[in-house]
Amino acid sequence: MQIDMKQPILDKNDQLASELRARFAENKVFVLDLLASPGSGKTSTILATIDALRDEFNIAVIEGDIASNVDAEKIKAQGIPAVQINTGGACHLESAMLKRAVDVLDLARLDLIIVENVGNLVCPTDFDLGENAKVMILSVPEGDDKPLKYPGVFQVAEAVVLNKVDTLPVFNFDREAFESAVRQLNPQAPIFPIAATKGDGVEAWAEWLADRIREIQ
């Protein structure tokens, strides 16, 4: 006998993500899910973003890593609440993991939560965390061909941050080819060239994010 199921495979994750989304909306907290490779400068970008936005918004950071709390310690050193999630080998965050981290934060006092997903351009793409936006970071040394190799992540991102543009002179990175490949995949996403550790270009990116946060307040 055949049983018709028509059931989304990630049903459990998606349901919990919807619950989280409702909680975030109720507390007027904007949640940003940051996707990128290991070493692309996620933490540096977060630190630069905090610097640009901390006067206007109350910010917290949730760090997803397979192990260690080095990233969370860097954030805490800036006086910003940070919660570390160790996925213990899992290659992406799921909404159940995020919920445990969110539960220890005081949502009523926050305007922005930045979630640093596990460094990976593949797996986090399909997991809804209840976030307001997924944004991805690509760094120049990774190469201009990444949109061709990892189309999924470039497609779900609402904005693309191109980090480490200060290294363009020493890498063979064709910015035009990169931008045109991103346009093919995701015509509406703005691309923000930045050098996170130097602060170059951070203003435009931070302003885009600030506008999105203000929209829900």
Add this chain to the structure above:
Amino acid sequence: MHELGIMTGVLDAVQTSAKQAGADRVLKVSLSVGEMTEAIEDALRFAFEALSEQREFALCAGAELDITMVCPRSRCLECGAEYDHDRFHMLCPECGSFATELIAGRELQIDSIEVDIPDDEEEGAVAAEPGSADA
């Protein structure tokens, strides 16, 4: 991708539905998987075989796995054209517009399962619709 995690979710849901229907064995599991998810068919099959040997998914042991891979399809928000495309080129082939919307290709869905129900077959909360894989 995370084929093992996906398949664990599939077998969890299948096992639950099969139990609810009073089945003692799952014969076939049919899935739709969009190409944009980057889930790999071979890896899904491997995960299915490995997991269905586990005791917790005993009902699924030896079941057949049917996977329908779904080609990405988009709609142009300017000229209204609908078109199939590969994983990399979303632009409207008719008018060249950037404003397009993906309407298929991100599926991860259990379409249906086939089960064996012993003797006294109850016509319960089950609907049969053979070959119901969506485009």
